[in-house]
Amino acid sequence: MATWTNKTAKSALLEMFSAAIKSADPHAALLDALPEKPLGRCIVVGAGKASAAMAAALEAAWPDVPLSGVVVTRYGHAVPTRQVRIIEAAHPVSDSMSKVASMLILESLKNLNPDDLVIALISGGGSSLMALPRTGITLADKQTVNKALLCSGATIQEMNTVRKHFSDIKGGRLAQAALPAKVVTLVISDVPGDNPEDIASGPTIPDNSTIEQVKEILTRYHIDLPEHVAQVLSQKRETVSKSDIQVDVRMIASPSKSLLNAAAIAEKMGITPLILGDALEGESAQLGIMMAGIARSVKYHGLPVKTPAVLLSGGETTVTIGGGCAKRGGRNTEFLLSLANALAGETNIWALAGDSDGIDGTEDAAGAFVLPDTLLRAQHAGINGKQMLAEHDSYTFFAALKDLIKTGPTLTNVNDIRAIFIV
Incomplete structure (x- = not known):
């Protein structure tokens, strides 16, 4: 039986993490999902952290097809393209370029005919990157509400339900603008359950949400709207239904495929x-406590799996800031710090958690490692793990221990990958 050290365990975990990301590489994933080449024009639009890489992959796959169009990605995630225009904008809170990109995308869809083809390249992050405020609502209004949602503990589905009703491009309205052309949507999923309606707020997908759901979400998370925004939302507006648009959605990469890899x-x-699931949700810190319990059960009782074993999971947890002051960290480092505190130096258990896009929250790390001696090294450095978790300062904790994982932008996004290795 192999003797595992911190070095060899970290190497094994990192190899699993890299394999998960590689399976979502747009260049490999896109080829099998392409539609027939169009008789007319081919317009490429899109939004998300992987959209630029997807556009480059499409150009490489169809070198004989004239392409045009606009996609928007996060700052630092652009790649060279020959025909499709790439715009960078802000994430997770929209900026002025998010609005500019949305307007240019809609402009590229004017005067199409039934022989034309629109390929929409959609991936996680598209909600903030492609932001066109509903008439009567300003970009500043959207930014304020989005910031409140991000701090509230709301799930990604709840946030995107609200975002659709604040937008003139989400919830199927992008596909509606492309009529009468055919629209094919290629999707890299980053949401629990892989529902295309939730990815980037479903710009080409019929909207099944209601204004009543929006009001309930805002009330439950104590988010107050300015009076003029509430008035706009109270005005009746038809959602985009299945009968309004053509729906051809093709999932090219997802968390489940990455976990299998x-x-x-x-x-x-x-x-x-x-694999414990690809759609785990809830508070990051609470998930850390729960996973510590499962890891101990595996180590001491061989349940639900015999050692050596690795517990794999994906999904998108939340970090509720509340009224306090948060420092530095993201979902994955918060989960890991909670896990480390709960394990309390348990031997022969190592863990990695990271965001597949290479950026955990707004930081420059994808995630971090937890090792059996994590808390001991922190103690020697005068660092209190429980206090730093309470202050949501997990990035600083792992940075001090030199246990952050920095991949840089991976140009894909299938959400978080968590791996706990037990021997």
Whole structure:
């Protein structure tokens, strides 16, 4: 039986994480999902952290098809393209370029005919990157509400339900603007359950949400709207239904596929993988406590899997800031710091958690490692893990221990990948 050290365990976890990301590489994933080439024009639009890479992959796959159009991605995520225009904007809170990009995207869809094809390249992050405020609502209004939602603990589905009703491009309105052309949507999922309606707030997908749902979400999370915004939302507006647009959605990469790829790597190493799910939600800190309990059960009782084993999971947790002052950190480092505190130096358990796009929250790290000696090293450095978790300062904690994982932008996004290795 292999003897595992911090170095070899970290290497194994990082190899699984890299395999998960590689399976969502747009250049490989896009090829099998392409539609027939159009008789007329081909307009490429899109939004998300992976959209620029997807556009470059499309150009490489169809070198004989004249393309045009606009996609918007996060600052630092652009790649060279020959025909499709790439715009960068802000994430997770929209900026003026988010609005500019939206206007240019809609402009590219004017005067199309039934022989034309629109390919929409959609991935996580598109909600903030492609932001066109509903008439009567300003970009500043959207920014204020979005910031409140991000701090509230709302799920991604709840946030996107609200965003659709604040927008003139989300919730199927992009596809509506492309009529009568055919629209094919290629999607890289970053949301629990892979519902296309929730990815980037479904710009090409019929909207099944209601204003009553929006009001309930805002009330539950104690988010107050300016009076003029509330008045706009109270005005009746028809949502985009299935009968209004053509729907051809093709999922090219998802969290479940990435976890299966990581599991295959684990098996080659002689490690038994157990995928706990690709859609885990809830508070990051609470998930850390729960996962520590499962890891101990595996170590001491061989339940629900015998060691050596790795617990794999994906999804998008939340960090509720409340009225306090948050410092530096994201969903993954918050989860890991909670896990480390709960494990309390348990031997033979290592963990990695990271965002597949390479950026955990707004920081420059994808995530971090937890090792059996994490808390001991922190104690020697005069760092209190429980206090830093309470202050949402998990990035600073792992930075001090030199246990951050920095990949840079990966140009894809299938949400968070978590792996806990037990021997």
